[in-house]
Amino acid sequence: MTHQIVLLGGQLLPVYIGVLERKPQVVHILYTKETVRLKTRLIQQFREVKVFDYQIDPYDYDSIQETITNIICNNEHATFELNLTSGTKLMALASQQVFSTLDCFSFYIDQKQNIINLSDGTKHKINALISTKTFLSLSDHNTFTSSTLKSFNKEELDLANSIFELRKNKSGIGELFKLFRSLKVDSESKNFSFSNSKYRIYWHGNLLSVEAPRFKLTGKGVNSFKILTTGLWWELIIGMAVNDWKYAKEILMSLAIKSNINSNMDKNEIDILINTGQNIFFIECKSGIVTQSDLNKIRTVSKFYGGIRSKSILVSFYKPKGYLIEKCHDLGIEMFYLEGASSKRFELKTISKKLDSLLNRIEL
Template identity: 30%
Template sequence: MNTKIMHIHITLVGGQNIPIYLGIYEKSPDVVVFVCTDKTREQSELIGSIVKLKTEYVIVNPLDYQDIKLKLVQLFENYKENRISFNLTGGTKLMSLAAFSYKDTWEHVDFDYIDQNYQLFNLNTNTSRVLTSTIDLDTYFKLSGNHIKSYKKLEQYPRQILESWIQVRELIHFSPGEYYNLTGTLANKNNQFQLTTKAGSSYDYDHEKDEVRIHLVNKTRTITRVLAFRQANDILLNTIWFELEVAQIFSKWKFTREIYHSVVVPYNSGSDKNEIDLVISLGQKWLFVECKTQVNDIKDIDKFRNVVKNYGGLGAKSILITDAPINDRVIEKCKDNNILTFSLKQAKNNSMFMVDQSLFLMLESELFTSNPI
C-alpha cells in the first residue's frame, strides 16, 4: 500500500511572527514543524493555533551547534520520504547556520528565506519571488500576541460623516482663529455644548436633534453651517473629522489594502492609551497612524510610541500626521522613537507635489527600503 507523500514545512522560530506565518501560508503544507527554544515555545504555539494545521514542536538549545544539528538530522530522517520545505527566516543565527549546513546533503529539502520586503528566496535555485499571501487585521494582532476589541472600516460610515471634514475645512478657511477658539474651548469643558466668542461667533449643539450649528465671523462677512448627522459634536470636538480626512488621503494610495479607523485594543499595563486612530493594511505590512490637528502635549508622543510597541509588534511602522506645522522639538522626539512625521500644511507650502503625493513618496521610501526583520 502506497503511503501518501506529505508536505512537511519546517520553520525556525524567533524574532517576528509574520514572516513565519506568511511562509506557512504561502507553502500550504500538511504538517508544520516548529524548531524553537524553551523561550520561543509559547511563540510557536501561538502561530500554530492560528494556522490550524497539524503541528510538531522540536526544542533545541540555541547555543549548542551540535544539539541543533542532531535534532535537524532526526527531523530530516523522520520525514525523508516526504516533500520538505524549510524556512530559515526565524531563529538565532546559529540555528540558521546549522540548518543551512545541510543544503547540499539533503537535496530534497527546499531552503527558503523571507526578507524585509517579503520576497521569498529559494536558496536551492537562487531564485526569488514576491509573496502573494496577505494578513487580515485580526490575524495580524493575534500574531503580535494581542486581540482587538473593535474597529471601524470607512465603508461603515454614512457619507455625511465620512465627508464631514470638507465642511470643517470650509469653516476653518473662513475664520481659523474663531473656529479653533470655539472648538478648542469646548473640547476642554465637559458637558458644555454652547459658546459665543467676543467677536460674535457661536457654537450650539442640539442634543435632541444631534446636530451642531456653527456661526463664524471674520472681518468682513459671516457664515453659518449646520452639521446634522449622528455624533456631529463628537466628530468636531474630538477632531475625528481630521482622522477621516487623513483616512481619505490614504484611500488613494496604491499600496493601501484596507483602512481601519478607531481601533480599540485592550488596556495594556505598559500603555495608558488603547485606541489607535488609523491602522493601514498594506497586505503584508502595517502602518499605525496618529492624527492630530496639532501637538499640544509632547507626552502624546510617548503614548503613541507605547501603543505601537505593545500592539504593533517589531514589524509595524508608525507615523504622526498633523494639520499644523510640526515644531523641531516634536520632530526630534518622534525621531528618537522611530516615528515618522508629516504635516499637511508644511507639505502644501514646501513641496512641488500635491499633499497626498508628498506623503506617499515619503512612505514608500521608508516602508519599502527599511524595517528589517
C-alpha cells in the same frame, strides 16, 4: 507530503507568512524557552496544518543539528523545506548545514516580501495576504473594535472638510475648540446647547448648528458633534486622503484594541490602520500640539501590534517642535505636517505617493 521546519525567534510574522505562502501539510517548530509563548500563539493560527514542536538550546550547535537530522530521518518519505528567516544566527547556521548536506530546499523571506531560494539565489514575490485580525492575533490581541470611512455619511464628511478649511484659513475656530475644552464638553452627548455673545451652538436629534462671528457650521449625522468637539475631523481628512491608496487591502479607523484581562477596557487606540496584506501602517493623526507622550504611544503601538515590518506615521496639523522632529527620526517614526510646511513637504492629495515610498523602503 511537504514538511516545513521553522526556527522561531522574536518575530512571528515571517514564520507565519512562510507557512501561509508555501502551504506545507506538516510544520515542525524549533523554539526556545524564551519563545515558548510565541510558539503557543503561532500554533493557534495553524488549524489546518499538523504541527510538531521541539524546545532547543539556541546556542548548542550540535544539539540543533541533531534535532533537525532526527526530524528528517523520522519522516524519510516526506519532502522537507526550511524557513531560515527567524531564530538565532546559530540556529540558522546549524539548520542550513544539515539541509545543504541533504540537498533540501531552504528559503529566506526578505523585507520586500520576496521568498529567496538559498540554493540558487532566485526569488519571487509572496502572494499570501494576511487580514488585520490575524496580524493582531499574532501579537496576542484578538478583540478589537473599529470603524471605516463608510461608517460616516456624506454630511459628516462634508462637516470635517468645512472644519479643515476653517482651520487652514485662521477663521477663529480654534477659539471655539478652546471653549469646548474649558466647558469639558462630552463629545458623546446626544444633546447640547450653548449661547453667549459670540457663539450659538445647538446639537439635538443628530442635527448640529454653530454660529460664530466669522463662520457658520451645520452638520447632520450621529457623529457630527464628535467630529466638531474632538480631533475626529482631522482623522477623517487623513482617512479620505489615504482611502484610495492602491496597495491598501483594509483601512480601519478608530481601532480600539481591547485588554485581554478586561474586554470592556481599551488597551490602545489607533487612529488609522492600513493593511497592505503583508505590512501594517499605523497612522497617528494630531490636530493639536504634538507631545512626547504622543511619540511614546506611536512607538509602543508599532512595536507590540505590527512587528518589525510595520511602519509608524505621525500626521500633524501643526509643525512639531524641533526636538520632537529629531525624536521622530531617532525612533523611526515617519512624520508629515501641514501648518508651516512647504507644498513639497506635505500635500494631502499626494499622500498616497508618500505611502508608496514608505512601502518600498521598509528596512530591518
